[in-house]
Amino acid sequence: SQKIEQNSEALNIQEGKTAxxxxxxxxYSPAYLQWYRQDPGRGPVFLLLIRENEKEKRKERLxxxxxxxxxxxxxxxxxxxxxDSATYLCGFTDNYGQNFVFGPGTRLSVLP
Amino acid sequence: xxxVAQSPRYKxxxxxxxxxxxxxPISGHATLYxxxxxxxxxxxxxxxxxxxxxxxxxxxxxxxxxxxxLKGVDSTLxxxxxxxEDSAVYLCASSSLNGNTIYFGEGSWLTVV
Numbered sequence: 001s002q003k004i005e006q007n008s009e010a011l012n013i014q015e016g017k018t019a020x021x022x023x024x025x026x027x028y029s030p031a032y033l034q035w036y037r038q039d040p041g042r043g044p045v046f047l048l049l050i051r052e053n054e055k056e057k058r059k060e061r062l063x064x065x066x067x068x069x070x071x072x073x074x075x076x077x078x079x080x081x082x083x084d085s086a087t088y089l090c091g092f093t094d095n096y097g098q099n100f101v102f103g104p105g106t107r108l109s110v111l112p
Numbered sequence: 113x114x115x116v117a118q119s120p121r122y123k124x125x126x127x128x129x130x131x132x133x134x135x136x137p138i139s140g141h142a143t144l145y146x147x148x149x150x151x152x153x154x155x156x157x158x159x160x161x162x163x164x165x166x167x168x169x170x171x172x173x174x175x176x177x178x179x180x181x182l183k184g185v186d187s188t189l190x191x192x193x194x195x196x197e198d199s200a201v202y203l204c205a206s207s208s209l210n211g212n213t214i215y216f217g218e219g220s221w222l223t224v225v
Contacts, residue, residue: 004154009152031212032212034212034213036216041221042218042219043116043203043205043216043217043218043219044155044203044216045216046213046214046215049212049213089154089155091214093212093214096210098160098167098168099168100145100157100160100214101157102147102154102155102156103154104152104153104154105153105154
């Protein structure tokens, strides 16, 4: 069955450093990979999407990579700030917007 | 543009009671999803509609959960009878037809006591 793993339940880093979150998948060949941010008590908010034929996508301080050989995506937040503290979810879907599945999430804490 | 609307935001019920959640997707979005998110876990898909037809309900516990989207717009998710393990956040999301990004509502928090 499909399985999505995110590197750790929680990640603590110092303000100003780069946070790197990992998402690995098995038994799945996604066409699109998305990263979402979820704050406590709120619904997930879409951040970035990357296609299977793209290696890297950037948006402001965010960068996502997608390696279909390793079956892995890396999500980077550069110059991290305490306001970046949240849970980050990776999600996959196929070409038709079907079969939208999510990983368990990584809770990021950026310490001042 | 208005986002995905859900109600109620919070609900506390006793086990064996019933509860219903309502969702209004983003205008024009053909696909609607209901997810269950247990504390500390990622969202788990319960059911996916495209217009008013069911695309995937393989993980919906059909003995107690039901969902409908009669006119292809609003949707209702019902749980009857509720169990303690149904305590979770029920997230509604929507996307455009064949869209690859889904947009979530704020969720309906259910506590079963």
